[in-house]
Amino acid sequence: MNHATKTLYGLGAEFSSAAGLLEAAKKIYAHGFKKWDVYSPFPIHGMDHAMGFKRSRVSLFSLIGGFTGLTTGFVLIYYTSALNYPLIVQGKPYFALEPSLPIFFELTILLTAFGTVLGLLLLTLLPRLHHPVFNWDRFQRATDDGFFLVLEVTDPKFDPTASRQLLQGMGGTHITEIYQDPEEDPHPVRAEGIA
């Protein structure tokens, strides 16, 4: 295949174990790389710390969802039972906290779940059905038993020769150049986030 016409996306390396990948990630982080990622069939314990991540912000979306649910429950019950069409049923008050609690609770849970999943999709930018890493033929083992590390060319620290040597020095094997699809631009949202 003629690579000259394609844009380089990054440099990928394979590691033999979760422990090896974790060690490599620590070193890459120490080198100050910003645009890179590791790929593994399961979440590796300690990897978030090794890559310098802060706490995931998914919980913020859950909180917003939960408050929305609780408010929805309150507005729904109060508006319909006490304002829009008050109706005496079994002599009970139009609105009271006790019988409303189950519905408050259920709607809070429901919208927390929606908020959480929405947060996950926004933070991971999924669904995204294609990605340059899928162009690497070995990469399908990332969902089986492969451990991969990919440095992106857009990272200011990236250098074709030095980065390759760096990956080799850490025990990376099958070091491969990964290319963008010809028509594909860098992802707009992620490109902005880095600049």
Added chain:
Amino acid sequence: MRSSDSSAQAAFVKAADYLERRPLVSNHRPLSWITQHVCQIVEERAPKWWWILTITFGAMAALVPAMLTYLVSTGVGVWGLNVPVCWAWDITNFVFWIGIGHAGTLISAILFLTRQKWRTSINRSAEAMTIFAVICAGIFPAFHVGRVWMAWFLAPVPNANAIWQNFRSPLLWDVFAVSTYFTVSLIFWYLGLIPDLASLRDRATTRLRQMAYGLLALGWRGSNRHWTHYEKTYLILAGISTPLVLSVHSVVSFDFATSIVPGWHTTIFPPYFVAGAIFGGFAMVLTLLIPFREIYKLHDLVTDKHIDNMCKIILLTGSLVGYAYSMEFFIAWYSGNPFEIYAFTNRAFGPYWWAYWAMITCNVAAPQLFWFKYCRQNPWVVLAIVMFPNTGMWFERFVIIVTSIHRDFLPSSWGYFSPTWVDITLFIGTIGLFNFLFLLFVRFLPIINMFEVKGITPQADPHAEDHSTSLNHSSHSDPSLGTRVHA
């Protein structure tokens, strides 16, 4: 001095070996073995037994639309309901199915929060079971409303007279609880499936499979920038599912407990219903898992230890249920209320005595066999024993519902409920539907949560080597023990 040190050290090592937990994946299987072994169930040609079972259960499931069509076109009277027994098989079946679902959520949420790693190889199938059970459950109350074309009255929109729903009614709480439960369970299940769907996508050889699994996997690529958010999402969903699952059967029990009917008006109902649901649900998990474990040779993933643990939960919850049964009698006597006392005497010695004692035999007596290790270790004995809770939990709901209302305050209105052929056929239909959906699940989705099982294998622990150096005599992974040996 020196020799006593070394003998103490030997004793510690011996204790460490003894205390070392049995691995959750037997025979030190490599990661690729897990992927291969689980995915090939979906990838190989459908075996002949699968076609036979699926067609049989599919035909049984067809009874559901057939009976519902007959019910709607003729009238709800084709069920054996009449005053005073206006809730009978339909609501019994509803509570039975919804209860079965609870074990799935318990395994996926509560055992996740309590860090019970053994859950990983059974949670997928248990969650699938939850979803299919809730589908079966939902059919009954929807059609029990009578004029099913007015079921939209349950939705929070004003009805034809511009009147809104009665939010003070526990029946409406139930609508919210069950629909939330179904939605959240489905989201949780699908979320857990995404990385495994990506495994299937990457192994797919046909265009159709690549497209189907590719779309469902949302382009998952195992990136750690995704895993970090994914794990958080999973934790939060487990956190909210835990009170949710406890609330659902509590709200179901409010349908009864908030009434003034003797036998229903009981404050013990919410915890008693939840314990019963977990009890019945684990029995159903074992009923489904043991045969598939044999057929697909999953012994290294669903080990004897898993079955043993589930049997112990059945023993615990079965005993809790037995305690609740006896406490109901005690409170009836202690209340001094003649109606209450009569309701319970009638339950055990009245015309439905056979249902009551079937319930006691199945739910209280049979699970006590799990005190014996032999009974927990032999899968076929386990399978035989769990058939009792499966049956008994249906009887429990029947006993609670029918015996409480068939003799109410006025003896002139007493009656005896018998099911019609429509009642029976519809219930058989839902059993068919449940199994049919489960067989489709086994065929098209990975029945074991591969990524979570991989995550609990020894090779997944990147710190494994640190531990083994601290205690070089044994592979025990408790560093505190290691320091003590050397000190």
